[in-house]
Amino acid sequence: WERSDDGLSYTFTIKQGVMFHNGEELKASDVAYSIQRGIDSPYAGAIFGPVEGAEALSDYEVRVDLKYEYSPFLSAMSAPLASIVSEKAVEEHGDDFSRNPVGTGAYKIVSWEPGDRVTLEAFDDWHLGEVPIKNLVFRVLEDPATSVIALEKGEIDLLLDVPTSDRKSIEDNDNLELYEIPSHRFHYVGFNTEVGLFSDVKVRQAVAYALDRESIRQTATEGISILAQNHIAETILGFAEDVEWYEQDMDKALELIEEAGVEEGASVKIIARDGVGNKMAQVLQDNLLKINIQSDIEILEDAALTDKGKKGDFDIIINPWSTPVADADYTVNFLFHSKMIDAMNLTRYNEQSMDDMIIEAEMKAELDERGAIYKDITQQLKDDVPSIPIFFEMATLAANKDLKNVEASPSSTYYFYDLEW
Secondary structure, three states, rough: EOOOOOEEEEEOOOOOOEEEOOOOEEEEEHHOOOOOOHEEEEOHHHOOOOOEEEEEEEEOOEEEEEOOOOHHHHOOOOOHHHHOOOHHHHHHHHHHHHOOOOOOEEEEEEEEEEOEEEEEOOOOOOOOOOOOOOOOEEEOOOHHHHHHHHHHOOOOOOOOOOOOOHHHHHHHOOOOEEEEEEEEEEEEEEOOOOOOOHOOOHHHHHHHHHHOOHHHHHHOOOOEEEEHHHHOOOOEOOOOOOOOOOOOOOOHHHHHHHHHOOOEEEEEEEEOOOOOOHHHHHHHHHHHOOOOOEEEEEEOOOHHHHHHHOOOOOOOOEEEOOOOEEEHHHHHHHHHOHHHHOOOOOOOOHHHHHHHHHHHHHHHOOOHHHHHHHHHHHHHHHHHEEEEEEEEEEEEEEEEOOEEOOOOOOOOOOOOOOOOO
C-alpha cells in the first residue's frame, strides 16, 4: 500500500488469486464495495466516519480517500467491521447475508444450527495454503458448568471463556491446559446521561464516589480480573497512566447527592445480563442504597439488553466492551462520540468537546501528540462520568493438552488455521 503525501488517500494493491468461498476471485471492486458498505452502516461510523469513499482503479488496485488525515486508519481497517465481503454474495443474499457469510478465510461455513452449533470445513482454495485441521465445530453451551464437563470428557477440545469457578479443576487435570492473558475487554456501569436522574453529572459523580469497585470486581470474577484505572487498557495506545479513577468516599458522595437535590426514595432501573452482569448489579444495588437511591434490577438476554440499551430504555446499564485493535480511538469513538448514539454509545453521552477531541486525536500523526489528547479525553470522561469502568477481564481458555499452537488473545479474537494435533 502507498499513502499520499497529504495523508488523505491510501492506494492498496490487491493480491491476485485470493478466492471467496463462493468461487469468485476477490477484486478491487469488492474492496471498494465493502468500504462503501461500512460508510453506509449506522453501526460502523466510529471507524468509517473519516472515510470519504473508495474507488477501484483496476482489478487489483483500489484507492481509499479520507475526509481528513486519519492516523488510526490502518489499524481501524484491521477490525472485523472492516472485513472485505463479496459484492456478488451480499447482493444475492441481501438481509440474509449474515446467515450466509462469504469470505476468503481458511474455513467456510457448512451448516449453522442456531442455538446449537456451527460447522466449518477447510477452504481448499485458501490463498495461504493448506491448514492442519480440516473440520471445526463450534458448539453453543450456555451453561458454563456443562461446557467444562464437556471439555473434561473430551466432547470438545477447546473452551473459550473459562468460568473462574472451574479454573482449579482444569489446572489439576493432566489432560488439559489453561491459557491466560490480560484482555482488552472491560465491564462498565453506564448511565443514561440524556434523561432521568443521571442526566445530572453531580449524581453520576456521587455514584462514582459511592461505588466499591473492588468489591464488584471480586464478587463478579472471584478476583480473576484487573481493576480498571480508566476506560483504556494499559497495553493500548492512548492509555493515560496519570489519570486515576475515583477512590471511594461516601461523605463526598452524599454531599453531591444533596447538592443535586435528589429526593429521598429516588428509584432507578438497572439492566444487565445474567452471570457476571447480575453479580455486578447486586453489589451496585447495595452501594446505591447507601446514597439513598433505590433500584430495580432487570436481567436480560443479549439481544434484549442491546435493544434496550440502544433505545435508552434504562437508567443504568451494565455492559462489557472490547476493542479488536490496539488503539484508544476505537473505544472512545464507539462509546463516547455523539454520532454513535443509537448504536454503541449506550450512555447517550453528547458533548461537543469530546467529539472535537476524538477527531483531533485522529488527525495527529505523532504518537506523543495523540497521547496527550487521549489523556485529556480520559480526564473528561472521569469528570463527566458517562460510565464507570470496573474491571478488565482475563482472556482465559482451556484446551486438550495435545492441541498445539493454542494462545490466549487479549482481544479475544482467535484464528484456528494454526492449530494442529
